[in-house]
Amino acid sequence: MSFSWAKPYEPKHPLARWLDERLPLPRLVYGAIGGGYPVPRNLNYFWNFGVLAGIFLTIQIVTGIVLAMHYYATADGAFNSVNQLIMRDVNAGWLLRYAHMNGASFFFIVTYIHIFRGLYYGSYKAPRELVWMLGLVIYLLMMATAFMGYVLPWGQMSYWGAQVITGFFSAFPVIGEPIRVWLLGGYAPDQAALTRFFSLHYLLPFVIAGVVILHIWSLHIPGSGNPTGVDVKDEKDTLPFHPYYTAKDGWFAAGFLLVYALVTFYVPNYLGHPDNYIPANALATPAHIVPEWYFWPFYAILRSCTFNLFWIDAKLWGVLAMFGSILLLFFLPWLDKSPVRSGNYRPMFKRFFWLLVIDVIILGYVGGAPIVWWRTALGQIAAAYYFLHFLVILPLVSAFETTDPLPNSISESVLSGDAREAPVAVAG
Amino acid sequence: MATTKASAGVTEETTGDGVHKDIRRRDFLNVAAVSFAGVGTVAVLAPLVIQMSPSADVLALSTTEVDISKVQPGQGIKTQWRKQPVFVRNLTAKEIQEANAVSMSDLRDPETLAQRTKPGHANWLITLGVCTHLGCVPLGIGEGENKGPYGGYFCPCHGSMYDTAARIRQGPAPKNLAVPEYKFTSPTTVQIG
Numbered sequence: 090m091s092f093s094w095a096k097p098y099e100p101k102h103p104l105a106r107w108l109d110e111r112l113p114l115p116r117l118v119y120g121a122i123g124g125g126y127p128v129p130r131n132l133n134y135f136w137n138f139g140v141l142a143g144i145f146l147t148i149q150i151v152t153g154i155v156l157a158m159h160y161y162a163t164a165d166g167a168f169n170s171v172n173q174l175i176m177r178d179v180n181a182g183w184l185l186r187y188a189h190m191n192g193a194s195f196f197f198i199v200t201y202i203h204i205f206r207g208l209y210y211g212s213y214k215a216p217r218e219l220v221w222m223l224g225l226v227i228y229l230l231m232m233a234t235a236f237m238g239y240v241l242p243w244g245q246m247s248y249w250g251a252q253v254i255t256g257f258f259s260a261f262p263v264i265g266e267p268i269r270v271w272l273l274g275g276y277a278p279d280q281a282a283l284t285r286f287f288s289l290h291y292l293l294p295f296v297i298a299g300v301v302i303l304h305i306w307s308l309h310i311p312g313s314g315n316p317t318g319v320d321v322k323d324e325k326d327t328l329p330f331h332p333y334y335t336a337k338d339g340w341f342a343a344g345f346l347l348v349y350a351l352v353t354f355y356v357p358n359y360l361g362h363p364d365n366y367i368p369a370n371a372l373a374t375p376a377h378i379v380p381e382w383y384f385w386p387f388y389a390i391l392r393s394c395t396f397n398l399f400w401i402d403a404k405l406w407g408v409l410a411m412f413g414s415i416l417l418l419f420f421l422p423w424l425d426k427s428p429v430r431s432g433n434y435r436p437m438f439k440r441f442f443w444l445l446v447i448d449v450i451i452l453g454y455v456g457g458a459p460i461v462w463w464r465t466a467l468g469q470i471a472a473a474y475y476f477l478h479f480l481v482i483l484p485l486v487s488a489f490e491t492t493d494p495l496p497n498s499i500s501e502s503v504l505s506g507d508a509r510e511a512p513v514a515v516a517g
Numbered sequence: 518m519a520t521t522k523a524s525a526g527v528t529e530e531t532t533g534d535g536v537h538k539d540i541r542r543r544d545f546l547n548v549a550a551v552s553f554a555g556v557g558t559v560a561v562l563a564p565l566v567i568q569m570s571p572s573a574d575v576l577a578l579s580t581t582e583v584d585i586s587k588v589q590p591g592q593g594i595k596t597q598w599r600k601q602p603v604f605v606r607n608l609t610a611k612e613i614q615e616a617n618a619v620s621m622s623d624l625r626d627p628e629t630l631a632q633r634t635k636p637g638h639a640n641w642l643i644t645l646g647v648c649t650h651l652g653c654v655p656l657g658i659g660e661g662e663n664k665g666p667y668g669g670y671f672c673p674c675h676g677s678m679y680d681t682a683a684r685i686r687q688g689p690a691p692k693n694l695a696v697p698e699y700k701f702t703s704p705t706t707v708q709i710g
Binding site for chain 2: 249252253255256257259270271272274275276277279281285371372373374375376377378392394395402403404405407460
């Protein structure tokens with residue numbers, strides 16, 4: 090698509106030529122993920138996680154459609170349809186359910202690695218700002234889908250998760266509570282909420298698939314980035330996607346899916362919460378209520394706001410900070426102005442990047458653990474640092490940092506390694 | 518478009534009665550058509566929006582009768598109103614005294630116990646069992662549950678603590694536990710809602 094040396098699609102078979110003149114779908118696929126898409130030759134294994142995310146989206150859609158054939162979206166029947174019917178009676182139902190349940194966790198694992206890959210290698214920088222922002226849209230849609238999916242088994246965690254998360258809206262003054270009641274279709278989660286969550290949980294993955302197409306489309310205009318962050322200069326810098334990267338993605342996916350299979354078969358409930366095997370009870374909240382692990386860092390930010398500030402109360406601060414922590418990522422391309430993309434050539438940025446990783450892990454730990462005073466304090470420090478990193482440290486680092494010299498080209502860095510870099514930084 | 522060609526020839530001159538000549542029949546048709554479509558779109562969207570709101574059968578659950586004859590001082594019961602938990606608590610004299618001893622300036626959401634109960638029934642504290650933070654059910658109504666340091670309720674989700682008048686004292690919740698509308702239909706029966 091993007092480079093002049095990209096191999097054009099040349100159908101050999103008369104039938105393929107006939108089709109190409111009428112509906113050039115094979116041409117589109119060839120140019121997108123076939124021999125017609127030139128990719129930098131120096132990609133490392135962190136570049137495999139985009140394809141893996143696509144694989145997990147597919148797994149979730151396929152297992153989800155099948156589970157929906159056996160699931161009852163009724164407040165009386167949902168719990169038993171999952172835990173009795175699907176887990177015991179439906180042939181291979183246990184496998185499909187566990188695959189779907191853990192598939193969500195693995196989808197988030199690969200997505201988080203994919204996002205942090207982008208943060209380290211500056212994948213959000215020009216000309217790929219829209220790729221980054223569309224990715225964030227996908228991530229937000231994933232969070233909504235995962236939350237609504239978690240409600241469907243109608244266990245205690247499902248029910249109270251729905252109560253707490255729709256409660257976020259009640260933080261907004263005046264309009265908040267009517268919005269919450271409107272979203273739930275009642276004053277507390279019940280049949281109306283369950284049915285609409287089921288409907289949306291079925292819909293949103295297809296919306297995600299649509300935005301994924303936009304995400305890939307906007308990526309393929311400038312072409313994929315690479316670990317040096319240096320632009321592709323000529324044909325020597327690239328390899329055709331097929332067979333080189335289809336093979337590498339395939340082999341890596343096989344290895345990664347093995348880990349997924351190990352968890353699904355041997356410790357299927359490790360990432361879940363035992364309280365969700367208790368049917369929903371509107372009169373008793375579980376003693377320790379937490380969301381699924383992939384929401385823990387945000388949950389920690391929510392809980393860190395324990396004090397009123399200015400005219401805004403603690404509850405609204407918590408909700409604003411939590412949503413703000415994701416929304417600020419949309420501005421990342423303009424917060425980090427350094428012309429050097431890759432963290433490999435940014436000594437100061439690199440250190441702060443790893444601090445951020447540690448910070449998010451601390452937030453995750455605090456968000457998943459019961460509240461005690463020192464954890465609250467730790468969470469507050471970590472939450473403050475999260476915002477400090479993006480709003481203060483990154484702009485300052487990009488202004489004052491002296492970057493290391495960049496290689497002249499991708500092929501040169503591949504052939505001679507870092508030792509023979511160009512003497513002068515070519516900051517583009 | 519054909520219309521632009523027609524309008525190009527029209528000048529700004531006005532007719533004798535002051536009506537602009539460059540306002541054409543077609544302009545009226547455009548405005549009318551777009552308005553019609555706009556109103557129609559809103560009319561179509563309305564059912565899509567209001568279908569989400571609580572239906573009549575959900576709203577019909579809005580009154581509940583509770584028999585409180587068996588609740589001794591110091592005890593409480595949990596009941597349901599609009600699918601939400603309601604705490605009905607028979608306060609002891611000591612709890613009432615504790616609630617009245619608190620100065621208003623110490624409260625985040627200042628209300629006296631008298632404002633939160635019915636005249637002549639000062640010992641009956643009836644509140645929603647919904648934490649005003651994010652809607653969990655606080656502990657403290659059942660026998661032996663953790664009442665928190667202020668002797669009222671304690672929310673296990675995010676650590677909000679309420680006193681014996683169910684007023685917020687510490688933690689992230691912004692408001693006191695809500696007092697629903699209710700009336701005593703007899704000395705031992707309460708109608709909530």
